[in-house]
Structure formats: C-alpha cells, structure tokens
Amino acid sequence: MQSNGPRDGDGIARDRVRLARTAAGDEAAFAEIVAEETPRLLRFAASILGSGQGEAEELVQEALIRLWRQAETWQPDGRISTWLHRVTYRLAIDVLRRRRPSVDIESVVETLEDAGPEPEARLIHFEDAKALRRAIDSLPERQRTAIALCHFQGLSQVEAAAVMEVSEAAYESLLARARRRLRALLAEK
Amino acid sequence: MANDRHELAEALDRYGADLASWPDPSLANEARRRALADRDFRARIDAAASLAMGLAAVRDQIDAEIAAAGAAGRVQAAVFAALPPHRHTRRWALVAAAVLVAAALGALADVTILAPAGSRPIEVVILDPLAFGPAGTGAP
Numbered sequence: 189m190q191s192n193g194p195r196d197g198d199g200i201a202r203d204r205v206r207l208a209r210t211a212a213g214d215e216a217a218f219a220e221i222v223a224e225e226t227p228r229l230l231r232f233a234a235s236i237l238g239s240g241q242g243e244a245e246e247l248v249q250e251a252l253i254r255l256w257r258q259a260e261t262w263q264p265d266g267r268i269s270t271w272l273h274r275v276t277y278r279l280a281i282d283v284l285r286r287r288r289p290s291v292d293i294e295s296v297v298e299t300l301e302d303a304g305p306e307p308e309a310r311l312i313h314f315e316d317a318k319a320l321r322r323a324i325d326s327l328p329e330r331q332r333t334a335i336a337l338c339h340f341q342g343l344s345q346v347e348a349a350a351v352m353e354v355s356e357a358a359y360e361s362l363l364a365r366a367r368r369r370l371r372a373l374l375a376e377k
Numbered sequence: 378m379a380n381d382r383h384e385l386a387e388a389l390d391r392y393g394a395d396l397a398s399w400p401d402p403s404l405a406n407e408a409r410r411r412a413l414a415d416r417d418f419r420a421r422i423d424a425a426a427s428l429a430m431g432l433a434a435v436r437d438q439i440d441a442e443i444a445a446a447g448a449a450g451r452v453q454a455a456v457f458a459a460l461p462p463h464r465h466t467r468r469w470a471l472v473a474a475a476v477l478v479a480a481a482l483g484a485l486a487d488v489t490i491l492a493p494a495g496s497r498p499i500e501v502v503i504l505d506p507l508a509f510g511p512a513g514t515g516a517p
Contacts, residue, residue, distance in 0.1 A: 364390035
C-alpha cells in the first residue's frame with residue numbers, strides 16, 4: 189500500500205510507528221487511529237454524500253478496515269489521514285455513481301461556470317447555515333469535495349490535491365470555481 | 378499596480394480571504410494595496426471572509442449532527458467487530474496448528490506403534506562407577 193501523500197516528516201514517522209504496531213496485531217494502536225480519524229472521516233463522507241448518514245458510516249468503516257488489512261504493506265511516504273481521506277473519497281464516488289449511474293453533467297456545468305461572468309462581489313451574511321448547506325449540496329461533486337477538504341477538513345492544498353489525485357493547480361482551480369459558484373448561488377437567494 | 382483586478386480576484390478565490398496564508402507574499406501584498414485603494418476589491422475580500430465563516434458554521438453543524446447520532450461510536454464498534462486477522466497473526470496460527478498436529482501424530486504413534494514394544498521387557502543395567510570407574514574416555 190503506497191500512501192502517495194504530501195511529505196510531513198514527524199507525522200509520517202509517527203504514523204509509521206502506529207502502523208507497524210497495528211500490523212503486529214496491536215489493536216490498541218489501531219484504536220488510537222480509529223478514534224482520531226473517525227469523526228473527521230464521517231464529516232468528510234457526509235459532506236460529499238450530502239445525505240444518508242448510514243452510507244457515510246459504512247464508507248468510513250470500510251476505509252478503516254482497509255487500513256487494518258493493509259497495515260503490513262504500508263509505505264510511509266504520506267500521512268495515514270491523507271490515505272484514509274483518499275479511500276473514503278473513492279468509496280463516496282462509487283456511492284454517488286450508484287445513485288446516479290447515467291448522469292455525467294458535471295463537466296458541462298463546470299464549463300458553463302467558467303465561461304460565465306464573475307459573480308458580483310458582495311457581502312453575504314450566512315445567518316442560515318442551512319441555506320449555505322443546500323448550496324453546497326447543489327455543487328458538482330468535485331467542487332463540493334474541494335470545499336469540504338479545505339473548509340471542513342482543514343487539509344492543506346497539497347494534501348487536498350493528493351486526496352483528489354489531481355495537481356495542486358487543478359485543485360486550486362476547482363476550489364476557486366466552487367467558491368465563486370457558492371457566492372453566485374447565495375446571491376441568487 | 379502590476380497585477381490587474383481579475384488576477385487578484387482569481388487569487389482570492391484560490392487562496393481565500395486570509396491574505397497571510399497566500400503562497401506568494403508579493404501577490405498578497407499587492408492584494409492588500411488593492412484593498413486599500415479599491416472599494417470593490419475590499420468588498421470581495423469581505424465576501425470571501427464571510428463565506429469562510431459560513432462554511433465553518435456548516436462544518437460545526439455537520440459535527441453536531443454526527444455527534445447527536447452517535448455515529449462515531451457505531452463506526453468504531455463495527456470496525457472492531459469486523460477486523461479480519463492479519464497475515465502475521467494467521468502465520469502464527471498456522472505454526473500453532475502445525476505444532477498441535479505434530480503432537481497429536483506423535484501421541485498416536487506412541488499408542489499404536491510404540492505401545493507393543495513397550496510390552497517387551499527392557500533391561501536397564503546400571504554400572505557402579507565406584508566399581509568400574511567413570512565412564513568414559515578410554516584413557517589409561
């Protein structure tokens with residue numbers, strides 16, 4: 189298993205020790221990882237899937253079990269967290285595809301957004317977080333993920349790009365489009 | 378100003394309202410200068426900051442829902458209930474099984490093959506070392 193994430197010397201070294209203990213069957217070491225990562229991964233899965241918390245729980249459970257299975261072959265060149273986010277993301281994409289197997293309009297939507305005018309710059313008050321949440325749910329999946337990784341998960345752009353398996357420039361572009369789109373959606377209300 | 382408004386607006390959308398976190402300090406300084414001189418750009422920065430605050434509120438809302446549902450505890454319990462054994466653990470289990478099988482075969486052989494031999498008398502001769510000297514080397 190190769191993590192392919194961004195480099196973070198101390199964190200990677202700490203992760204390597206914990207994974208080595210996990211690979212040796214130390215459930216306490218694995219429990220530390222599970223306790224640390226589960227709430228964040230649940231938030232991430234829930235924000236991508238939009239609804240269906242049961243599905244989010246299944247995804248996170250599957251990602252953690254995959255980590256346990258692959259602990260023995262862990263290649264310490266990235267963080268456990270980044271790897272878990274990436275696995276969770278892939279599983280979430282599978283769920284979204286099962287939900288809407290024939291819909292592939294995301295690229296069209298993104299193209300239209302890029303061609304359109306800049307949304308008007310105006311101060312938006314978000315007293316109603318639900319309205320913003322609805323706006324997030326209406327974003328194309330990749331833009332929603334870019335927002336979640338940055339604003340909900342607190343990942344750096346390097347880490348977020350690694351999770352989405354795109355270049356940093358591509359991630360920044362996605363994030364910029366998502367922010368513009370959100371402002372435009374909220375300005376319409 | 379070296380950078381036009383469009384470029385700074387694009388950078389604002391890419392890197393967010395916290396100018397101190399922008400990867401290019403010179404571009405961030407340009408944005409600060411632009412904000413002082415350009416009311417529209419300042420409003421754009423305010424809107425980006427407001428969006429970030431709103432997103433933080435959404436994050437807190439999601440966390441509250443997850444906590445209220447007890448989802449983390451459920452996931453942790455389900456993970457540990459479903460953990461498959463590691464290959465490492467399986468290897469030791471195989472070794473232990475092999476030892477047990479070998480012991481069982483040994484016991485079986487003792488009962489079925491060696492037991493008849495056990496019925497024959499076995500004479501044990503003990504030589505007194507005081508009478509015959511220490512066993513041994515054959516040296517004079």
